[in-house]
Amino acid sequence: xxxxxxxxxxxxxxxxxxxxxxxxxxxxxxxxxxxxxxxxxxxxxxxxxxxxxxxxxxxxxxxxxxxxxxxxx
Numbered sequence: 001x002x003x004x005x006x007x008x009x010x011x012x013x014x015x016x017x018x019x020x021x022x023x024x025x026x027x028x029x030x031x032x033x034x035x036x037x038x039x040x041x042x043x044x045x046x047x048x049x050x051x052x053x054x055x056x057x058x059x060x061x062x063x064x065x066x067x068x069x070x071x072x073x
Contacts, residue, residue: 009033 009030012020020026040061047057 012026012029014020020029044054044057044061048054
């Protein structure tokens with residue numbers, strides 16, 4: 001994955017469907033997701049090394065995402 005590829009994750013959209021086009025905002029979102037992806041991969045691999053089920057690791061990561069909340073509503 002190229003670190004200069006601004007489209008590597010998603011086309012970021014607002015709640016109204018309009019596209020977030022600010023280059024700096026897109027850059028920050030992509031960098032944050034790069035970091036999160038690496039942390040999640042490290043967590044997953046650590047779990048596997050500790051003999052935790054791969055499916056359980058994925059389930060727990062999905063549960064973590066489902067528990068996210070919007071503090072700005």
